[in-house]
Amino acid sequence: MDELIPVFVKIGLSEQKAKETAKNKKLAPMLATVIDDAQVGDGCDKDIGILLYHLASTITKDAAPHRAYLVNKITNGDLKSNDQITAGIKFVDDLPSIDEKAFDEATGVGVVVTAEQVKDLVTGFINDNKDNISANRYKTLGPNLAAVRKLEALRWADGGVIKKELDDQYLALLGPRDERDVPQKKKKEPKAAKKEAVQVEAARPVDPMRMFYEGELARLHKPGGNKQIKPELMDEHLKTTGGKVMTRFPPEPNGYLHIGHAKAINVNFGYAKAHNGVTYLRYDDTNPEAEEEKYFTSIIDTVRWLGFEPWKVTYSSDYFQQLYELALQLIRKGLAYTCQCTGEEIHAHRGGDDGGARTACVHRDRPVEETLDQFEKMKQGRYKEGEVTLRMKMDLENGNPQFWDLIAYRVLYTPHHRTGSDWCIYPTYDYTHCLVDSFENITHSLCTTEFIQSRESYYWLVDALEVYKPVQWEYGRLNVTGTIMSKRKILKMVTNKLVNDWDDPRLFTLVGIRRRGVPPEAINNFVLELGVTTNKTVINTTRFDAKVREHLDNTAPRLMTVLEPLKVVLKNLADDFVEDIVVPNKPRDAAMGEHTVPFTKVLYIDRADFREQDSKDYYRMAPGKSVGLLHVKHPVRCVDIEKDSQGNVVTVICEYENDVAFKKPKTYIHWIADCPARGSPVKLDEVRVYEPLFKHENPEKAEGGYLNDLNELSLSVVKGGLATVGIYDQVADWVNKTGGKDKESMRWQFVRTGYFCLDKDTDLDLDLVKKGNVKEALRHIVVNRTVTLKEDAGKSS
Numbered sequence: 001m002d003e004l005i006p007v008f009v010k011i012g013l014s015e016q017k018a019k020e021t022a023k024n025k026k027l028a029p030m031l032a033t034v035i036d037d038a039q040v041g042d043g044c045d046k047d048i049g050i051l052l053y054h055l056a057s058t059i060t061k062d063a064a065p066h067r068a069y070l071v072n073k074i075t076n077g078d079l080k081s082n083d084q085i086t087a088g089i090k091f092v093d094d095l096p097s098i099d100e101k102a103f104d105e106a107t108g109v110g111v112v113v114t115a116e117q118v119k120d121l122v123t124g125f126i127n128d129n130k131d132n133i134s135a136n137r138y139k140t141l142g143p144n145l146a147a148v149r150k151l152e153a154l155r156w157a158d159g160g161v162i163k164k165e166l167d168d169q170y171l172a173l174l175g176p177r178d179e180r181d182v183p184q185k186k187k188k189e190p191k192a193a194k195k196e197a198v199q200v201e202a203a204r205p206v207d208p209m210r211m212f213y214e215g216e217l218a219r220l221h222k223p224g225g226n227k228q229i230k231p232e233l234m235d236e237h238l239k240t241t242g243g244k245v246m247t248r249f250p251p252e253p254n255g256y257l258h259i260g261h262a263k264a265i266n267v268n269f270g271y272a273k274a275h276n277g278v279t280y281l282r283y284d285d286t287n288p289e290a291e292e293e294k295y296f297t298s299i300i301d302t303v304r305w306l307g308f309e310p311w312k313v314t315y316s317s318d319y320f321q322q323l324y325e326l327a328l329q330l331i332r333k334g335l336a337y338t339c340q341c342t343g344e345e346i347h348a349h350r351g352g353d354d355g356g357a358r359t360a361c362v363h364r365d366r367p368v369e370e371t372l373d374q375f376e377k378m379k380q381g382r383y384k385e386g387e388v389t390l391r392m393k394m395d396l397e398n399g400n401p402q403f404w405d406l407i408a409y410r411v412l413y414t415p416h417h418r419t420g421s422d423w424c425i426y427p428t429y430d431y432t433h434c435l436v437d438s439f440e441n442i443t444h445s446l447c448t449t450e451f452i453q454s455r456e457s458y459y460w461l462v463d464a465l466e467v468y469k470p471v472q473w474e475y476g477r478l479n480v481t482g483t484i485m486s487k488r489k490i491l492k493m494v495t496n497k498l499v500n501d502w503d504d505p506r507l508f509t510l511v512g513i514r515r516r517g518v519p520p521e522a523i524n525n526f527v528l529e530l531g532v533t534t535n536k537t538v539i540n541t542t543r544f545d546a547k548v549r550e551h552l553d554n555t556a557p558r559l560m561t562v563l564e565p566l567k568v569v570l571k572n573l574a575d576d577f578v579e580d581i582v583v584p585n586k587p588r589d590a591a592m593g594e595h596t597v598p599f600t601k602v603l604y605i606d607r608a609d610f611r612e613q614d615s616k617d618y619y620r621m622a623p624g625k626s627v628g629l630l631h632v633k634h635p636v637r638c639v640d641i642e643k644d645s646q647g648n649v650v651t652v653i654c655e656y657e658n659d660v661a662f663k664k665p666k667t668y669i670h671w672i673a674d675c676p677a678r679g680s681p682v683k684l685d686e687v688r689v690y691e692p693l694f695k696h697e698n699p700e701k702a703e704g705g706y707l708n709d710l711n712e713l714s715l716s717v718v719k720g721g722l723a724t725v726g727i728y729d730q731v732a733d734w735v736n737k738t739g740g741k742d743k744e745s746m747r748w749q750f751v752r753t754g755y756f757c758l759d760k761d762t763d764l765d766l767d768l769v770k771k772g773n774v775k776e777a778l779r780h781i782v783v784n785r786t787v788t789l790k791e792d793a794g795k796s797s
């Protein structure tokens with residue numbers, strides 16, 4: 001693509017860079033397209049050219065449909081830095097359509113940070129951290145530069161200006177670098193000790209709570225710092241709360257929680273915890289049509305399972321009377337009116353969609369008395385559903401689509417799960433959320449960024465009613481690709497029986513991943529380590545799996561199992577030969593305990609560990625070859641095979657090489673003794689192996705939508721698997737430690753196979769286990785594969 005070189009030079013790339021770029025098969029055509037979009041084939045300002053280059057080299061597949069939009073934002077001068085472009089790509093990634101205001105907000109369009117502001121903020125930062133900087137000197141410069149750059153107020157400032165300011169202030173505080181700042185050469189340590197030191201370093205946990213002390217969340221106001229329309233509102237608030245941080249997690253009880261909610265739970269409970277505050281679990285139950293008892297129960301269960309205890313459990317419906325009384329006040333203030341417009345009329349009045357202006361409806365100026373009368377009739381059930389609403393008189397001039405005459409109340413005759421038929425008028429989210437936050441003295445109303453535009457109406461309403469005003473702060477949603485998270489869509493899969501239920505382990509509902517064996521700690525660490533900023537986070541399920549694996553690797557006992565058994569006979573051992581072998585539950589971790597398994601003449605190995613045709617790069621069992629059996633002293637050599645009438649190998653005859661000079665085998669495989677006297681092997685009645693539920697990264701964009709994108713191979717059930725008797729000790733141990741109620745918390749690494757857990761369909765008699773008879777207690781064993789052993793699962797997938 002040499003013909004592109006001069007074009008690339010014209011936009012400001014050096015000759016060298018242009019040549020390199022032209023050689024790059026992916027980047028060259030993308031940059032050419034971007035240049036085309038920008039219509040700068042004949043050249044442009046170098047600054048613009050560099051930005052276009054950054055766009056072309058970093059744009060993702062999912063952001064590509066919005067390429068032209070981003071190009072335009074660069075050429076019109078809205079996006080001025082690589083950082084803004086990166087934020088822009090992230091923002092449009094996977095979006096069907098773009099709201100310009102939200103885009104501008106997310107990318108810092110129009111935000112100017114002066115050198116003076118940089119100076120002030122850096123000075124403040126240095127003052128706050130003076131002790132540490134004075135003690136540790138220039139060693140702190142790198143980490144502090146990173147920390148300063150993360151300050152929300154400097155989000156869009158020039159990186160070079162920040163660095164220079166920090167360098168200057170370090171110099172002023174510490175003077176020039178001297179011998180104290182020369183990095184110490186590490187002393188050479190003996191090999192073994194060095195290895196240990198590295199391991200200790202790697203195992204040190206990062207404090208996942210750190211984001212609440214630094215970064216965007218650390219700069220939220222302190223209780224008492226949020227201005228009120230009347231100062232006495234704050235006095236009263238502080239008197240009630242004692243200055244405590246108060247947050248809330250407010251799910252709508254219309255489905256089960258999903259992994260995105262784990263982020264919301266961690267943010268709300270985590271922020272409060274980090275500041276010695278408290279968190280409400282508030283069921284946002286203002287829509288009786290979608291709510292069911294089972295969802296309420298599951299939500300609190302899941303919050304507790306994740307390790308959080310609500311300070312109080314409340315319901316928006318607790319406040320129906322209070323909300324109603326405030327609605328009367330709003331009407332009396334002339335700030336609400338009953339409206340008989342249809343949904344379409346309201347939509348049309350809103351304007352905006354096709355550039356049309358907003359218009360008031362004929363009901364907007366009806367007399368207060370008339371509204372009071374009609375609102376009373378709404379309450380008395382004298383209107384049909386959809387016939388009338390109560391609307392707030394917000395703002396018709398404003399361009400914010402979420403801030404205009406929003407609906408406050410509607411008529412619904414579905415009985416409410418808590419208030420029954422007491423009410424037939426129900427408040428909307430826009431009316432309820434901010435007021436209930438206010439009643440509960442919430443200090444920080446933390447929610448996801450799709451509510452940014454609702455912030456204006458939130459503040460309007462509390463101020464209009466002159467009640468305490470919390471602060472709303474938004475963080476980016478967690479989206480996981482390769483799955484579906486929306487409750488409505490999962491419900492559709494459940495009702496169409498495309499999955500077994502909400503807790504189907506293939507789903508990313510929290511009950512689903514819990515049943516799949518994922519430990520709550522892994523979920524919490526996963527969401528916290530992703531960080532909490534206003535950016536939307538899009539993560540692939542494989543990244544989640546990696547986190548789960550990491551946790552289980554440290555915590556799950558090992559067990560030898562074979563999913564597809566192949567019989568092995570050690571011909572040189574006596575028929576009644578039995579040796580007890582002690583197997584650690586986790587190698588090199590004595591604290592995890594051990595179990596004992598018999599080693600006998602007849603064994604089972606995994607069929608996948610045997611091949612009739614040997615090859616050079618194959619180290620497992622094959623005719624003539626010697627292979628190790630895990631935890632067994634000597635290797636075994638395959639000397640013969642027996643086949644059935646169809647030519648399938650049914651028995652592998654081996655010699656136990658206890659008589660020949662020991663030679664370390666290239667590999668060790670797992671095995672299980674056939675020793676009925678010791679209860680070995682233990683039958684695994686069902687091993688449920690899960691693969692991704694959908695075929696594509698983005699199931700919604702698949703042809704025919706997500707319902708047509710299901711992977712037929714997402715569940716396979718293996719029957720006839722076997723485990724060593726170690727399973728008995730491990731289950732007994734787990735029951736003793738945990739009580740054994742949550743079966744999925746019995747988790748293992750099945751050696752060389754994957755991570756598994758006990759499924760709730762397992763028949764386990766806890767009383768018998770407690771009486772010491774675990775063998776009889778464990779009657780029907782069902783296990784779920786939580787994750788494969790490695791990302792590229794190889795043979796275990």
Ligand SMILES: Nc1ncnc2c1ncn2[C@@H]1O[C@H](COP(=O)(O)OP(=O)(O)OP(=O)(O)O)[C@@H](O)[C@H]1O
Nearest residue numbers: 250251252260261263264447448477478485486487
């Ligand atoms: N994917 C997500 N990432 C982070 N927070 C989320 C996510 N989904 C929901 N939340 C937050 O969890 C809280 C409770 O949400 P609620 O149950 O009302 O969810 P929702 O937005 O209706 O969920 P969905 O649309 O996914 O079914 C809200 O504050 C919401 O913003």
Ligand SMILES: NC(=O)CC[C@H](N)C(=O)O
Nearest residue numbers: 250251252284446447451
């Ligand atoms: N402000 C919020 O956190 C919104 C919660 C609300 N239950 C919703 O998602 O609709």
